[in-house]
Amino acid sequence: MKVGVIVFPGSNCDRDMYHVLTDVFNLNAEFFWHERNLPKNIDAVVLPGGFSYGDRLRAGVIAANSPIISDVKKLASKGVPILGVCNGFQILVESGLLPGVLLKNESLNFMCEWTNLIVKNNKTPFTNKLKLNQKIPIPIANGEGRYFVDEKTLNKLRKNNQIVFSYENKVNGSVSQIAGVCNRDGNVVGMMPHPERAAEREINQVDHKPSSLIFESLIETMGVKN
Amino acid sequence: MSFQEHEKIHIKQNVKRDLTKTELQVLAAEWSEHCSYKSSKRHLRMLPTTGSNVIVEKGYDSGVLDVGGGYVVTVHIESHNHPSAVEPFGGAATGVGGVIRDILSAGTRPIALFDGLRFGDIENDLQARWLFKNAVAGIADYGNCLGIPTIGGEVEFDTCYKNYALVDVASVGFGKKSKLIKNHANVGDFVLLIGGSTGRDGVGGSQFASDALEGEDRSAVQIPDPFIEKLIIEAILEARDEKCINAMKDLGGGGLSCAISETAESLGVGIELDVQKVHLREADLSPDEIMVSESQERMLIITSPKKLPKIKQICKKFRIQCSMIGIVKKDKIMHVKNGKKTLMHLPADFVARGPLVNRPKSKPVYLSKIPLSPKKKIKESFTDILLRLLSSPNISSKHWVFRQYDHEVGIRTVVKPGFDSSVLRLDNGKSLSVKIDGNPKHCYLNPRQGAIGCFEEACRNVVCTGAKPIGMVDHLQFGNPEDPEIFWTFMESIEGITDYAKSMNIPCVGGKVSFYNETNAGPIKPTPLIGVLGLIDKSPLQPTPSTKNNVVLLVGETKDELGGSEYYEYIHNFIGGTAPQVDITASKRNMKSVLSLISKNLVRNVHDCSKGGLSIAISEMCISGKIGCDVNLENVSILSSEISMFSESHSRYIVEIEEKNLNSVKKILSKSKCVFAQIGIFSGDHIIFKSGSESILKLRVDKAENFYLNSLEKIIQNG
Numbered sequence: 001m002k003v004g005v006i007v008f009p010g011s012n013c014d015r016d017m018y019h020v021l022t023d024v025f026n027l028n029a030e031f032f033w034h035e036r037n038l039p040k041n042i043d044a045v046v047l048p049g050g051f052s053y054g055d056r057l058r059a060g061v062i063a064a065n066s067p068i069i070s071d072v073k074k075l076a077s078k079g080v081p082i083l084g085v086c087n088g089f090q091i092l093v094e095s096g097l098l099p100g101v102l103l104k105n106e107s108l109n110f111m112c113e114w115t116n117l118i119v120k121n122n123k124t125p126f127t128n129k130l131k132l133n134q135k136i137p138i139p140i141a142n143g144e145g146r147y148f149v150d151e152k153t154l155n156k157l158r159k160n161n162q163i164v165f166s167y168e169n170k171v172n173g174s175v176s177q178i179a180g181v182c183n184r185d186g187n188v189v190g191m192m193p194h195p196e197r198a199a200e201r202e203i204n205q206v207d208h209k210p211s212s213l214i215f216e217s218l219i220e221t222m223g224v225k226n
Numbered sequence: 227m228s229f230q231e232h233e234k235i236h237i238k239q240n241v242k243r244d245l246t247k248t249e250l251q252v253l254a255a256e257w258s259e260h261c262s263y264k265s266s267k268r269h270l271r272m273l274p275t276t277g278s279n280v281i282v283e284k285g286y287d288s289g290v291l292d293v294g295g296g297y298v299v300t301v302h303i304e305s306h307n308h309p310s311a312v313e314p315f316g317g318a319a320t321g322v323g324g325v326i327r328d329i330l331s332a333g334t335r336p337i338a339l340f341d342g343l344r345f346g347d348i349e350n351d352l353q354a355r356w357l358f359k360n361a362v363a364g365i366a367d368y369g370n371c372l373g374i375p376t377i378g379g380e381v382e383f384d385t386c387y388k389n390y391a392l393v394d395v396a397s398v399g400f401g402k403k404s405k406l407i408k409n410h411a412n413v414g415d416f417v418l419l420i421g422g423s424t425g426r427d428g429v430g431g432s433q434f435a436s437d438a439l440e441g442e443d444r445s446a447v448q449i450p451d452p453f454i455e456k457l458i459i460e461a462i463l464e465a466r467d468e469k470c471i472n473a474m475k476d477l478g479g480g481g482l483s484c485a486i487s488e489t490a491e492s493l494g495v496g497i498e499l500d501v502q503k504v505h506l507r508e509a510d511l512s513p514d515e516i517m518v519s520e521s522q523e524r525m526l527i528i529t530s531p532k533k534l535p536k537i538k539q540i541c542k543k544f545r546i547q548c549s550m551i552g553i554v555k556k557d558k559i560m561h562v563k564n565g566k567k568t569l570m571h572l573p574a575d576f577v578a579r580g581p582l583v584n585r586p587k588s589k590p591v592y593l594s595k596i597p598l599s600p601k602k603k604i605k606e607s608f609t610d611i612l613l614r615l616l617s618s619p620n621i622s623s624k625h626w627v628f629r630q631y632d633h634e635v636g637i638r639t640v641v642k643p644g645f646d647s648s649v650l651r652l653d654n655g656k657s658l659s660v661k662i663d664g665n666p667k668h669c670y671l672n673p674r675q676g677a678i679g680c681f682e683e684a685c686r687n688v689v690c691t692g693a694k695p696i697g698m699v700d701h702l703q704f705g706n707p708e709d710p711e712i713f714w715t716f717m718e719s720i721e722g723i724t725d726y727a728k729s730m731n732i733p734c735v736g737g738k739v740s741f742y743n744e745t746n747a748g749p750i751k752p753t754p755l756i757g758v759l760g761l762i763d764k765s766p767l768q769p770t771p772s773t774k775n776n777v778v779l780l781v782g783e784t785k786d787e788l789g790g791s792e793y794y795e796y797i798h799n800f801i802g803g804t805a806p807q808v809d810i811t812a813s814k815r816n817m818k819s820v821l822s823l824i825s826k827n828l829v830r831n832v833h834d835c836s837k838g839g840l841s842i843a844i845s846e847m848c849i850s851g852k853i854g855c856d857v858n859l860e861n862v863s864i865l866s867s868e869i870s871m872f873s874e875s876h877s878r879y880i881v882e883i884e885e886k887n888l889n890s891v892k893k894i895l896s897k898s899k900c901v902f903a904q905i906g907i908f909s910g911d912h913i914i915f916k917s918g919s920e921s922i923l924k925l926r927v928d929k930a931e932n933f934y935l936n937s938l939e940k941i942i943q944n945g
Contacts, residue, residue, distance in 0.1 A: 009544065012456065054371060054456075141632040203638075203651070
């Protein structure tokens, strides 16, 4: 079983994600520089946070058009679990794998702070060990994290159970306080907060268990599959 | 560009011909105050620089400390004051970039940033507010993009910085000892320039920084590109792993001029360089401009010819430019060519070692005219005074600032910003506690004691997390050194820092001097800034919300030292009085005892008592624990309530303990002969200060919290 961690020029949470996958959860993970191809038999893919291409043009848009994303799209259509965190979420949205857009925060500033997430869909490969409406203490760190979709799409997301996480409080002006969504099939999940920054006791003074369950859900998913 | 008389003589004595235009340009850059430290160098030698943890190698731009288990920590501090005063966003951002490359050049990965920011009165001065907002945005933009967490620092406002800005950035790096770059060069090695292209931005920047800021010399301000910096970091660390780097140096002040001459000089070799090989941003750059451009995100690398293909491959992977600009020679000459034409041919040590100057000093006249105490009494109640202090820009929460910095990336931040000191976990199981501190208000009244006080405060802050200080960096910022009175304040500061460093056995592993910090209204107050690194063998003492019925002890003596306090300056609008002085014996004793209490797990929280005095330190604990505190000032000191509450005496710690540990704690403190007292207890929902049975100050914690947390943001939102 192998988890691929995609690295774009400017990704900067790749090593953090790798550390958590391997050192904390004993998963077999491998970095994939954006110019490499993803193996067809890979079990899961993570797009970590950062500033791919320096956020030029628009956060995530250049990475979303890079060749490795066509591999990600192929894997996504086969049902392989794919997680995008922060800039990874922005890339998934820009590539069309997930609905919506991420706009500048209402504060117009970069925001790095701890917040609480509420689990809204616990059927995805990354949330199946969490309880519905469970609280996850977790940090956000972004300048463009305000999730936006129009009314019609929002209704569709609700109907299809595509809202995965919402913020407990108003954080950045996201529509319906949405913090994370999934695709129609539920295997592609994007979220703005950073689970890799909250899954260890040492760096999470509140409670590291809920964030750990995001990774344990993935282990469960891959275990079932194999 | 002009040379002083003694420099002209020095040139005449050493070079038996007229200098070329390029040589003049290069020497002017390299011999500027900024690059040559001509006023300060001979005095900096008094600082203790060795210690059991210190690793010294030639040509390092950062200090290196062995932290055990085969790992090292590197540290460096820089400022970018002149550029930030003109263009705060770019000035502050490029300041971050420069210090990061110093960390990188030792072969270590930058893991944290700290910044000390100083501006004019943001409450009333719109330009100060603009400078502040944009400097913060610049730091955030750069650091966040790189994925290096900004985990601490300080912000201060004082009218002495009107129309000006001090932007100090410190960075800490981490890596394996075995992977440190051992700077060396063999004859025939290639000299490479990696990263950003060379443009007209920053031409003459170091000379710009070595003069009073007059007019707006915009071309001397560099343009930041954090994305390229990020690529350089990854490329260089990969090249380091592939053993491609023999020697490395950041291009900072003075650009290629300084990087080439200093590298050649420190390695004892010659370098022959062709300016035509330098990759340019604009084609029509003259050779002289190429030599002194301070364009950012550039690194100089010396590699063996057989490693060139590997380096080229790494640069191609990261799509950064790499030019082979020169070759290492045996002759110890800095030889600059434009194609075949020689532009410069001078001994590298002659270029790199500018003639030093002996600056005269004399005690400033102002010091004999400092008034002792405010003339007018204040009619406000102590409760109203505390509320005003809590909302003052210097004391109120800096949450608005550090929220804009990604302080979590890298997942090492164990103690987050907003407490006494931030703590990083290291791969060897230990923790690193880092704090930077300055206090120009104290330093103005007593330059020597003020500087020692900054040093002690930074030490106290790391001690509050359970860390033992293992090294320090200093950044000494003053006005024009040619003024004997200013030079006297510089000398007092450095002598004070040296005294304290020697008696505490804390080596100075790096530093920087910045002169010519002058505004239209005159020089800034002396502003030495001290960064202290502390090491914790296990987990740090994690600040926790204060809890009901826990006992409050004050370790350390409160003295009649209101001079330079926020109480005098902000409430009384009064500059004067006796500034706090550090009693080195008490400092050592209190530090040791507090560390011993922490290591024995006898305390819940330790909080530094500094700006705003006891009243603020207690309030901050109440606010974070959302609980009241009942303090009896008669136990604090025999002095007036005013002094007990607001004096900023050093060497004081507020220690919160559970009642069951009271006796053991008292025993340890008594045995070590610390001055201490049980001064209060956490309970209720009011901050209460009593003098005997009479309550002289009573403030609801939620009200205090509202003012403390939101005041700074309110000022900013008003435009």
